[in-house]
Amino acid sequence: MDGESYVVKWRKLDSDTIDNVPFPRQFLEALGNSIRKLRPQRAIIYGSAVKQGLNARDIDLLIISEYFRKILWQDRINLLDLPPGPVYDVRLFTPAEFEILYPPTSPIRQRIESQYIDLEVYYAP
């Protein structure tokens, strides 16, 4: 399969859920700025922070981008300069890697898709 056309099929949430986020807009904009250069196909916050915002123990962040294709897994984290303060648990994958490692039937994928904050509006150019 051609890597450029590999698109993660994502279960979309209702817009009501997405609008009602417990993070300051300023924080989400800073987050968007720090990940924009990666040209993500998707970037989301998932896990407990979706409800608890900055009060969560950590912020689970998933970024899916073709940008990672030529970067080894252990070096990808160095590309990010995330807003200081929270503890982040970051997963950085290419679309193909995400589909292979997190197939739609996997429990973690289902947990991610059940509740997330889409960051597209903050990183889109």
Next chain:
Amino acid sequence: MPRNSELFSEFYEGFKTLQNILESQKREVFSGLTVGHRKTLAEAAIFLNEMLHQIGLNEEELSFAKTWIRQIGHVLGREFEGNSILRIHYFEKNYQDSPGTTVQSMISLMVALRALETCGFKLMRGGTVWNYLERDIPCFRKELSKILLNDISGEKVNELFLLLNTIDTLACIGDSEVLERELKEFIRLTGTLQSSFGNAFGISPGLKIYAADLVDRMQIPIHIGDLPKELRGKPAAFMALMKLRKRELPSMDLINRAHHTSSLHLWWIAKAWRRRLTGEDFVGILPFYQSLNVDSAFRIVWGDLYSVSITKGDIELVLRLTSQEIKQQLYQYFLDHPKVTDFGKSRLSTERDKADAGGEISDFNVEFDFGGEKIWVTIPIKSGRECRNQSRKRIEQSFIYQFIRPLVTFETEKVIVFPIILVRPTLNTTEFLSLIRARLRLPIMVLDIETYTRFLKRENFLSSG
């Protein structure tokens, strides 16, 4: 000391399986690792890393060795962030469904985790995967204890292997009160299983070797008895490595008996480790690289050169070229080359004007588009003036690593190296060039004096030389 070519051949034999696994994992769409592949990668990383820490390698060989460990870290770490950690959570259920497969899968997970933790790719403390590990290990221990203590059907060799692997892995993790407590409980469990171990040792010499290693390193409470003598394959490899990590010299006979298809990676590491301990300078390691069809790449980059006829006079002209003149010729040629990418063309003048590479990546680097695939073509240049009066040995020592270096520098990209070596053909240099061509199975193809002369003649560069 064996000649370079012999060392390289031995290395290829040892790491061929590893190379194949890593290459398949580099594809855009890859398959999940099999249990066997995961074990092979993890074992190689663990022992290669340990070898590097215990014996010094020269700068070049050290950087080559690290390319393997980094690629393995990439594959194992990437997989670990997926669902694999949940195997610990589902151990009880999976074991009921399929005990053999579940235990082997868990062993491979423990070895992979150990490789990540010891090779510098630790799990993020407090992250999701880490939290799952801390959450699920206590239940896993209780289930494994139940199986080993209550289920009396069979010798449970694989379950005992899993127990030892879990202990070995937890011992190298640290940073967790939960896991330290669990480690003590697992070790305590071994003390209640002496008769199970005794029975299993009779069946599996490998288990006995591993238990002896852990008794030695961690004082786990098992009585081992005499170690088996006539080991073959993987147990022989582990025995040799166990001796080496204790700074004892295993016999060559033991290492030779470790030569088996299932353990070639361990056989090579043990052999290389021993070689350094006995005072040899090189082990013959080469970097991880992606295989490419060098012949077809050559035709795309340089076209057909064999139909061009040349004279001795032409060769004399080429021998007088400086590296700067050669770079100017390459610049002119690649400027109109239909397969050089726009990015490659935008950098051509920089490549032409940069100082002679010396310790840098290469003298001339160009990005090509081979049917939609971006490939770096790197061209180290050794002009006739530079090669003059140098012996084969000197050329080999000073040049060979320079040709290989781009493979390390462009570690995540496809790269092919076309060294231009403009040296008068002699027996010595011919031998050196054939080493690079035939014995070094890297994506490298030399343009020797005759080939480069043909190229210049075809392009009408020779008269203006």
